[in-house]
Amino acid sequence: MSWIEYAQRGEIQGKVVYFWQPMPKALNGVFQAWCSENAASFSLTKQQKAALYHRLTRKKWRTPKSLRNQQVLRKDHFFSYLAHQANIDPYLSTPAASIIGSNSHHTSALSYQKRNTNQLRYEIFTAQNRYLERMVHVIQVSPFKSMCAVCLPSNQTLIHVLSQPVKVPAYLETTGAIVAFTRKMSEGTRHYVEIPAVEFGSNRALSVDDVMTFFHDLRQKLARVPKVSAGDAVLRQYFNQRTFELALLFVLLTGTRPNHHASIEGRGCYAYEHALIRDKGRHRTIEIGTYLQQAMESYQRLQAQCFSRLDVLETKLDLLWALIDESHQITPVTAKSLRLFMAEQWQQCFGDSRGPVVPYMLRHTFAQHALMSSKPKLTRQEIDLLMGHSEDGEHLGQAYYFAGVSERLTEHLNRWSELLQLTPIK
Structure with a gap:
């Protein structure tokens, strides 16, 4: 033998x-x-x-x-x-x-x-x-x-x-x-x-090819901002679609749970490089890759234009991205509204050739890629840190305080967006 x-x-x-x-x-x-x-x-x-x-x-x-x-x-x-x-x-x-x-x-x-x-x-x-x-x-x-x-x-x-x-x-x-x-x-x-x-293990992760196709199709639809002559209703609809797109990118590129308002508070965002979010009852720090930074900056420029044109009322909501309702008031993205938007766009992209999806599958896709990634190779603890898993008390001594860990995680996030070949958002 x-x-x-x-x-x-x-x-x-x-x-x-x-x-x-x-x-x-x-x-x-x-x-x-x-x-x-x-x-x-x-x-x-x-x-x-x-x-x-x-x-x-x-x-x-x-x-x-x-x-x-x-x-x-x-x-x-x-x-x-x-x-x-x-x-x-x-x-x-x-x-x-x-x-x-x-x-x-x-x-x-x-x-x-x-x-x-x-x-x-x-x-x-x-x-x-x-x-x-x-x-x-x-x-x-x-x-x-x-x-x-x-x-x-x-x-x-x-x-x-x-x-x-x-x-x-x-x-x-x-x-x-x-x-x-x-x-x-x-x-x-x-x-x-x-x-x-x-x-x-889990079978909820989406294929990389399907994710690439879906976000490319969505970007093609939202590539052009409506003209002034299009009217307020068209502009508001376009702005809300861009909000949903950014929320989905946020889940895909950070692995954050798509719950609550699926956004970042303005006071908790630091130069679009790090953000402090509330996750399962506790605050934790997340890294933001280069592509997501550029998408957020582009969205902020669009938001300023839309708020000015639509005379959006001031609000106490301190969110980097949110929806505009019919009364031109700011309303947060909910888990249900994000789920419905993704299901609709997924159906338009693939028809009946794919099964139903929910935004949480993007988090599973993020986790599976972190496991399979070899450049850089992440430790089990670093993957748990990205996913917000902290049963052993990692949140009490954040690894982000160490420059080497932060740089490795940022490199991983940037390589993830490069692998997906996401179209730049200008």
Whole structure:
């Protein structure tokens, strides 16, 4: 056999599923040797499993005399080493960490991100290899190297528990995804068939191509400001459509929840580069990319013109963008009005070829891109920061105070708008 694989447990919408997962490099040698010796009896009875579990976790271990001067690690910490490393690994995705870790950084983070089993298989395999390589390096220079080996009963051969293989199968050397296969027999010939990948996580993210098409179509409709002779009603309708466009761009390019007035308070916006918004009962800072800055500045110029031409009444609402009603009074964008506008424009753009959409899907699209982005590669904590997930108290010590983090997030936001190829708003 070329490599040992085991059944990895996961959950999809509350349903338990299993997928094949390659054994880490450092452990494959000893498992491969054992499986070769016990090919006829892989399975254990319930009693055997219980006895093995008790022996590993409950039975007291004795420290050899030669190692009593070394620091002793608690047994439960030893067995949870891989899970602990997964929890603190900043570059391990939330879907992968939820499978091999003991807890998620944020309970709702998995609802915004998606990975398939091929991607998870690769990510878990490479992560576990990194974690065990640290142990292998320490063992090579430690006094207990000779104790990290098992003896095969058949030929009394010593197999090191943590040993790096000389050669790895080709299917494990691919980048980004590892495909699993199942063996089938057909007319006396053995062949391998690829197992279809299964999706883990959220399916609410829109395709990048659909988002690009939708916003390009919307920009084409709003490219020209109505002439003075068009009348107040036409100008007001155009202004409101531009307001909805900016609100949708705001959700798409910042990942902000499209709730409440889906806007920014004027006193909470700082040079169109940062903004302070209220999100789920607490204030948090968001970065604003270059494209959204230009769109906001263009909208402010249009707003000044429309307010002057329509004699809009003064209001206490301190919002950077809002609607004008039939009485020429300012009214905030509501979640319902934004949802209806997007549904109407989406229908006009795609007809019946696409399913129904809501603005919240733009937030899911933003989160999925943050997960898949490689330039720059964001940590799990930075993605949670962009999404406003702060169960662990990130809002108490904002990472935006660190210039390096702020610059990396701004670079990510700018690359996101460049990927979407959004038409400049003048």
